[in-house]
Amino acid sequence: MSRVEASVALARRNEERVLRAAHPIAYPAVRAIPGPVRRVPGLGVVVKDATLLRGVLMDTASFTKNGPGAPSDLWTPVLGPRVLLNMEGEEHLALRRKLGPLFAPAFVEALVADSLGEATRELADRLGHGERVDLVAHARRGASAVISRLVGLDSDVVDDELFARVSAVTGFVSLARPRLTPRQLGVARGILSELGEHAARAYHGDESTVPGRMRALGLDEREALGAVGAFVLTGTETIVSFVPRLAAILCDSGWLPRLAADRSLVDAAVAEALRVTTPSPVMLRSTIAAARVGDVTARPGERVILATFAANQALGEFDPSVNAAAQLKQLWFGAGAHYCLGAPLAMAQIRLTLDALLGVAGARGGAGLRVAARRPARGVLIPSYASLVLEAGRA
Template sequence: MVQADGLLDLADPGFRDDPYPALAAVRDLGPLPYDDRLGVRLAASYADATEVLRSRDLGRTYTLRVPRPGRPAGEWDTFNALHEHALLEVEAPTHPRLRRLVASAFARGHVERLRPRVAELADGLLDACAARLADEGSVDVVAGYAEPLPVLVVAELLGWPAADRHLLRPWSQAIVAMYELDPTPEAEAAARAAADAFAAYVVELARERSVRPADDLVSDLVAVRDAGDRLSEAELVATVVLLLNAGHEASVNGLGNGLVSWLAASSPAAPVEPLVEEMLRHDAPLQLFERTVGRPCTVAGVDLEPGERVAALLGAANRDPARFERPDVFDPRRTAPHLSFGAGVHFCLGAPLARLELQVSLGALLRRWPALDLVSATRRPTFVLRGWSEVRVRPSVGADRA
């Protein structure tokens, strides 16, 4: 077994800025090397990561129960419940049952019906960006466009009251901050408060929709039935929170990462659909997806024992030269599928919504300014959820149609 201390130094600013050389070095070590510092095996090739994601011998049952040893437990009950009942964190027999119910609610046309509304929201945000551009000479497309748009879209999808939509983004950002290593005490306190407030709000909204249903996803999640089965209140709340958190992060970081990759590469224009897929591949919004061995098995030719942790490194897999020609080059003409939405039973249920958001938002941006220059970009100090905190752009000469 290949074993080393600190194959990935997640605290190193240089690694966070550009992890791909280190990820390539891990991939060169062969199947599932073990990182002593992280206590996890690493699947860095496309084939190995795919096998880790698809293996039924590896599970995703929620084990990250907080607080850590020595800290009060009761105040984390809501945070833990949001994960213990989330589709992303459970396995059979709960997972297929829960996915079937949630997919049934999604199947009622909620995603595609949003397309005109997403375009309308995107144009409104771009109007505000254009006003700032006139004053500042450049515009931050993360703060002004990529961050607010998916929150507004999820709010539309859920039927969230307009007066309270400003609550969603801070709640999401506080909760997902816990997915990085060693969050600060301040981040922990913010995550607890956000989980409590978010869950309480969803409970009340669901109860209201049970009495006065509307044409929205919360109403359908309340009403969905399958052979007499239904979502429990805890499952419904966890599903709504997951939809915001996962969908928000994927869309924000997908657009921000993708724009920086594309503009920095000076890649030629391309149709929006393949351009979005290459944005997701080249700098994956989610870099690591961890699973735990449930029973003795062999994955990628490596014998594994129950309790071992294995992480699929999605960004590394998406740049595997065995799968992609010149993988470090941004090329929207690629056709091989990436792993940014996962694979297997946990393939992202919200992928169609994320793709719709990214295609519509990128298309609207390029209609407004057909050519853009990258002015500056500031990286977020995270790895698992990889993104930029600021991406400033300006139209190239002659690109502003306004």
């Protein structure tokens, strides 16, 4: 095995540890299901092929997010019935259109620079001065800052506790039991209504906050508060999962110093890392009209489990120079009507941190960054590191 192959294999082994710490049984079990699609009694129709998976996402006449076994079971009781991720058809499209300007590049870049700029400069400074920095703690703080912006809180209210409260809600969800207990529902509603109070105040204020901007874009108060809740729940853990995993893969595989020296493959490296990690590993749909998925006919009422992580990983090892991710049309962000609305925001956050890390790695004369310590998170829904400590090498 060459040195390059050994480094890529190390990156894969460490990723595998992250996946197994989160789902020691479910991951190997889904991987072991043979073929591209199969009915698994008690679970539903499991799809593991990228083309079939995209076909399901695009076929909104047969598959919905709003039915038995779909995500609406989980989120409707917490967020109400009209929060994008549990809507379909014209009404869904109309709400997405209204929200579109919030994710326009200029708005997103400004939001990310305002909320994360200073903390990111501090990250680079500390690493540059030889300090060890936990990238997970940094990513959590960044996520809290973005949540505050989305909810319309002042930046001085940003704290780690905010992240912890939001994560408590997503932490209730498990693959085996995708519905909240009455106690969990009570806690989740409490947290969301607390955030909702801030968002309602901001909604009635000026346009400088995200909820205020939503009012200007024509959303009624209920739509705005629902959208804020949806953003906070969908856009927090995915980023906190991905940014440290990206850094770990780049350090382990030896790609970080290569990218620092020549940034032409940075986009491919991010796409490849999104492909092999797939931070939102599974999507769910409920069948409303019988439809063929490969060799299997999904029946009305049946749940379809789209194992995006398996489909994405089937394309091989992380390799920005091959960039197998290019053929997937960003399947890690979904496809069709529910394609991740927050993708531009996610990409802006990712690029800001990655540019800072590349700056540190480049400035150290190619000595780069290394992972000084790491600990995968156990029993979480979105596979993540609990901590990933980075350290700059000696220049």
